[in-house]
Amino acid sequence: MEKGKNKSVIDLLWDLFASVKLAVVIFSLISVTSMVGTVLEQNAEPEKNIRVLIKMFGVGHETAHSIYGILDSLGFMNMYHSWWFITFLLLFAANLIICSLDRLPRIWKLVREHIRPLSQEHIEKMSIRRSVSVKNKPSGIKEDVSSSISKIGFKPAESSSGNSFQFYAEKGNFTRLGVYITHLSILVILAGAIIGLKFGFNGFLNLPEGQISPVAYKDRGSEVPLGFEVRCDNFDVEYYGESDMPKAYRSWLTVLDGGKEVLKKVISVNNPLTYKGITFYQASFGPVRENMKGGILVLRLVSSDGKSTQINTNIGGNFSMPGSSAEARVTNFSPALSFDQSGRPFTYDANLVNPAAYIEFSNLGGKPYSGWILKRYPQTWRLPDGSSVEFLDYWGVEYTGLQVRKDPGVLIVYLGCILMATGLYITFFMSHKRLWVNVTEEKGAAKILIGASANRNRAAFERDIEKLAGLLGEGHKGGK
Amino acid sequence: MSGSASSVFFGLSTIAYILAMVLYIGYLAFRKNQVGVVATTVTVAGFISQTLAILLRWKEFYEVGQMGWLRAVPLTNLYESLVFFVWCLILAYLVIEFRYKNRSFGAFITPVAGLVLAFIDISGMSKDIQPLVPALQSNWLLAHVMMSFIAYSMFAVSFSTGLMYLIVKTDNRNQPAYLFWTIMLGIFAIVLCAMGLDYLTFKVAVKSQEELIKGYLFKASFRNSSSAIALLSFAASAAIIFVIWRFGGVLKKIITSLNISAETLDEITYKSIAMGFPIFTLGGLIFGAIWADQAWGKYWTWDPKETWSLITWFFYAFYLHSRLMRGWKGKRVAMVAVLGFVAVIFTYLGVNLLLSGLHSYGSQ
């Protein structure tokens, strides 16, 4: 890159974008602005970040408010989508493309160029070298040299003149492209991300049990048609032991296309459902507050002689126990029941954490009986006459929170990730290795001179060369 | 559950590392080979004990969680991951000791291990085995967290060798590189002292241990309610930095007496980053993104943790590229390596401790 006055603007721009200097400037710009973006909460209510500013700078509310105003108008409150941050990313991509194009021809030549025999003086200047003497004529050890080189994994070529000869071999020229694969992979990932933003969407759908929806919703509430319908057949949470900490939650989903059921799947966190490019992730759950008392209570009734039936009822509903004259009526319900110190029941959570139904029985072996039956505690299911009422489910009062995504770019992003891993592996763990073995006659013995180079991990290659020298005979180590 | 067999072995390994630290420093001071051999033996014993502890905890977790070996990796909270970090660091150190046949690094690495384990005890962070929330029940978690920590420990090695390189390569007290490393080392010392003070005073002031980490950080010093104490803390910090700056030459003497050339230090810095960078890229960024994609349907959301991982990644990309720039070999590159590890620490601890404190309503 010689400097001259007769360069056009395009040349100057090219040189600028081909420089690693610009790259480190861009690295710094992206890093520093990103740091600001992690201190300010993104897409949050203004009040939150005003508090952050007050805490950070110890200023009053007024001042914090004006700082907030300035930062907001600069786009810092949604900075990863601001025009200037996107510009940084584009500059970064441009830098990467031009820098790679600028150097590719030279690297390509290195990759394509085949190794040639070298003069003895050249070999003596290699960064790795050994010399070995063997009491034999050079022609007598030719086979031996060739097979030793093969033993350390190289395919040698040969050139000979008169009494002396030379074997030379190389491996991994293509590894010089590793850096370019790495750089390309970044562009592939960026391209995948752009495709996803342009042709995909990110939405959510809070779908109550039993309901069906042809659309999902974007963050600002606008509808996105799915092109098919999805129904939540059931939703269930499993807790750790008797705690309120969820161990797993699942939704039983059915996809309907053109009115026909085409797909059924039980999804859970880390285990989504995909249909026609749209994926449904189990993200959250919650109660349908306005319908909390309108659900369907699924009970299994087991009479004292073992007869079992499953029934659906609701709050206020009546049912009779099988094989007896006992009648029952559900009179109350709590989504999360607990008892205080004096034994009085109370509801401690609006979510369906520990659902319980209060059931009054009559004609149950004479005495009237009533009590709370809790889904989580089988001991509350047993009745005085030996029969039992199992609380299986309270259905229709919870919604499953689904993250709905369409992202045609994600496969490209994954492809980019694979490329990046491959590129980095090649770059850092492989190398372009070359070796020359020159054999001449010296005072009736064969003098073997080995020279070698590797563009990376020289120490490892040096051990191979050491082994080769060992294979070639008892010799003294040369140079270093 | 913290009184189990695994915690006995953890305790043993903590003691072993602290003992090893004393021995390595003794070895440096007196250059007696026997002392060095004992130091190595103690470190290896501590390492074996810690390995056993981790395996036992894995088993305990498996029995509590009931969901398969791979999901029961003890790498799910701050405590467990710090322990794993120490384990990787000691492993990396032992490899270097055997590869380079040089024990001198021990005096620098074992204090880090001892300090981290002491930090765990001081901060009183929860050591209980906690059941996994559903999002964490993924096989990617194992690969993601484990590889991130292996990379972090490589970066920790590059940090210490980078710092040592700077110490060895600078003489003039007004040189930027000299100022850089004295301030860096000073800040580390100051933060450690300040956290020690927090610990000494917090037992009277706050009740819950969670509060100590999140809300009480530096309350005994810089953020003290009495402005006199806060001012005094800043003055003391300035004094610490001044002392390091004034007597930095002593450190240089110590390191030069170790028989490690500046070139070897530079080589180890580069090699550990050249190993750490691909591992971090694959495990930290790529596997993290795949996991997020599976769990939440978004491979990248710019949340602070992700963003800081990216910043860290940029720092090390900066390092790798700055070596290619004319005039950047040597000291400047070493400074980038040191800063890279500051980013690592922030990614791991700062995001959890500082940013979440800043964003929560509870404190203050």
Ligand code: HEM
């Ligand atoms: C974050 C994004 C980037 C990553 C992860 C990355 C990765 C790498 C890696 C791993 C190397 C090999 C370094 C070594 O040999 O130690 C490398 C070399 C290089 N990078 Fe990047 N790079 C990035 C961005 C860029 C950009 C924007 C440029 C534009 C100028 C650039 C220019 C170069 C050059 C010129 C080389 C040397 C190639 C050679 O040795 O032939 N890189 N890069």
